[in-house]
Amino acid sequence: MRSLWIVMIPVMMLLFGGCSANKEYKYFNQNLDEEKVVTEVSDEEYEAEKRYEWKIQPGDRLEIRVFNQSASSVGGQMTSILDQSLTYMNRSGVDGMLVPPDGKIHIPLIGTVAVEGLTETKAAQRLTQEYKKYLRNPFVSVKILNQRLLVLGEVGSPGVVPVNSGTMTLFEALAMTGDLTDDAMRTNILIIRGDLRHPQVRKVDLTDMRKLRVASLILRPNDIVYVQPRNMKAIMKEMVEMGSYFNFLNTIMSPFLTYQAIDQGYNIGIVPGNSGN
Template structure:
């Protein structure tokens, strides 16, 4: 009986010291930080934010020309003419080179880095006017995305299809949060991964939400942390089976020892 008590005591000590340290990502001072407060000026900037083309982006471009009095529209350029069409987002469209340019029919290399979709379209129409009478251009950035990880039902990469996305939409596209999700401390990482901007969002507090911003940007990483209770679940899954095996092996010896003591 004493041996069984020792086993149970050891099990209690191990379980009480169980933590999520080795399971949680991006650990640091932000784990104990309060919700990030966004100023009105910052919020207004995020509401009106437009993504600008960067090197390594995938950009689909369509250029049309109106021909003659019949108003016939002829396609001059589209994303398939780049030879890189096929899978949406990852391979569709022209690849912006490291120097921010793409190579187009008739006009050759053009620098689109730093332009929004509308700015790039207007720029291309002006360039094509040298060769076409009535050019019209459509530009779309194809590889904008959000990275969703942690306690969501479908973690992964979420494409931004309408130019912007908010946190609630990203969570919904990920199949909602799991029962183990820490809804009070959602982490958003933005920018350079060596020195990222870190935001903490509490979805359970309306007052905190009114001072925060749910808008996400291209390449943001959203991490839904697990609650501390998951540590006990992980402990029971990983540690209890060996203890059950040891307990099963030792039980007959404990019973024999008990019977001997009772006979004495």
């Protein structure tokens, strides 16, 4: 009976240790208010998300191209101007003009222009109006170059995913990061959005079509997608870490179990070297 308890104690330690490891092994797992987690999005919200446009913020990098239509150009051809003056390169190799903390950019000819809070379209319209003071038929295009989101957890290649068209679907993000691993929890994918002090958390179940129909799979720049691992992965990790403990336990217990077996053999008359006569 004592030997049974000796074996059961480490097994119980493993099970309870696996439960504890689950809490530490998963991101965003503790103190998550399930009542505030969004699992359903109304049709109106979904339509608004499809039309969503990112607004320029400090820290964004802008590609600004300015063209002018010359009256003497054949067929009204647009001539590119000022391109070289508006192209910069940062340490990561991303070109574009950095929007400073005050949200105002300084560009040749027209000077300082506030662009914070404007979409690409609105910023282009504002710059076009400014250039009309100096050019006859200006055309300006604005593109945000550093839009991205993060995909973490149980995917093939977690990391930063560039967003080139304003928004991206969850399936596109997963495809770009190597799809889900075998250890991924497909029923509980988290999307963290907004201010990290007061984030909005969404939960997506990829295994249930009924739930997908009422969810929103549209991602915005700066979203964090977290694919949680299955509970069994934490338990298996705990087993690997406790492997050395079991080896140590086996070394310690082997003489005791051998002695107990010999002792029981004496008690029932089976003694090593004795045929029982």
